[in-house]
Amino acid sequence: GGGIAMNAGGRWGEMWNQVECALDPDAEAASSERDPRLVAWAGVSLPGLVNKAAALGLSGFEGLVGVPGHVGGGIAMNAGGRWGEMWNQVECALVIDARGEFAELRRPEHAVGYRDGRLGAHVVAGAVLRLEPKSALEVQALTRAYLREKKDAQPLSERSAGCVFQNPPKDRSDGRSAGQLLDAAGCKGMREGDALVSAKHANFLVNAGAARSADVRALIANMRRAVLDRFGVELVQEVKDWRRPEPG
Numbered sequence: 001g002g003g004i005a006m007n008a009g010g011r012w013g014e015m016w017n018q019v020e021c022a023l024d025p026d027a028e029a030a031s032s033e034r035d036p037r038l039v040a041w042a043g044v045s046l047p048g049l050v051n052k053a054a055a056l057g058l059s060g061f062e063g064l065v066g067v068p069g070h071v072g073g074g075i076a077m078n079a080g081g082r083w084g085e086m087w088n089q090v091e092c093a094l095v096i097d098a099r100g101e102f103a104e105l106r107r108p109e110h111a112v113g114y115r116d117g118r119l120g121a122h123v124v125a126g127a128v129l130r131l132e133p134k135s136a137l138e139v140q141a142l143t144r145a146y147l148r149e150k151k152d153a154q155p156l157s158e159r160s161a162g163c164v165f166q167n168p169p170k171d172r173s174d175g176r177s178a179g180q181l182l183d184a185a186g187c188k189g190m191r192e193g194d195a196l197v198s199a200k201h202a203n204f205l206v207n208a209g210a211a212r213s214a215d216v217r218a219l220i221a222n223m224r225r226a227v228l229d230r231f232g233v234e235l236v237q238e239v240k241d242w243r244r245p246e247p248g
């Protein structure tokens with residue numbers, strides 16, 4: 001489960017106490033003027049976080065609109081886009097280490113990478129997120145504008161896992177994104193079984209019916225090869241590939 005609370009204090013225990021205070025709408029309004037921070041537990045949905053921040057007039061996550069998943073996954077992946085990335089707003093992540101002990105990863109000391117929260121074996125329990133207070137109308141308008149833009153450019157209503165590949169370093173791709181390289185390499189419409197490359201965005205692979213994991217893997221390999229052959233750029237997969245261990 002998860003929840004979002006306003007006005008993060010220095011200690012997690014104190015913050016949790018403030019969750020109760022924050023349930024009073026007046027307390028939320030008052031605290032947002034003092035302290036534009038949210039505590040979000042790992043199980044909070046990313047769309048829920050975007051909506052809550054917009055309703056409270058807290059800016060920073062407008063561009064995260066349309067991204068499914070949860071705060072824990074967003075922090076692990078350092079989810080982001082043209083607008084920025086999740087860790088830009090993370091002041092501190094509460095994590096559990098391999099021994100079951102709680103630890104805190106604080107910015108800026110904790111270094112993160114592109115689509116990589118660099119968690120190692122840590123599991124995210126929650127985070128203190130620092131946002132910028134603005135008017136709720138302004139944050140909501142920007143959120144809607146991002147959503148319109150994404151609906152035009154991405155197959156948001158189809159079954160996909162988001163972008164298949166990371167964007168390559170700009171100096172190795174003439175500044176072109178993975179989607180632009182895949183498009184120019186003729187990948188749109190490529191198909192393996194029911195897995196196909198979206199006609200809307202060449203870096204999205206959609207399930208047109210009953211695609212199997214073998215179809216998806218074969219199509220990803222074909223997409224990667226098309227870009228390598230055409231541009232000499234080796235794309236790195238963003239989508240995680242989980243395989244069942246071989247028996248025995």
Ligand SMILES: Cc1cc2nc3c(=O)[nH]c(=O)nc-3n(C[C@H](O)[C@H](O)[C@H](O)COP(=O)(O)OP(=O)(O)OC[C@H]3O[C@@H](n4cnc5c(N)ncnc54)[C@H](O)[C@@H]3O)c2cc1C
Nearest residue numbers: 042068069070072073074076077079080123124160161162
């Ligand atoms: C339509 C669509 C649009 C998308 N747009 C974007 C986008 O614009 N930008 C972007 O970055 N991504 C995008 N994605 C991909 C995805 O939504 C994000 O990466 C999201 O952050 C994944 O969150 P999740 O909770 O589903 O994590 P999962 O996919 O379940 O997990 C992702 C990784 O995080 C790890 N993880 C999950 N929870 C935790 C935790 N609590 N502690 C430690 N590790 C954990 C998992 O082990 C896994 O390695 C999109 C996906 C779709 C389908």
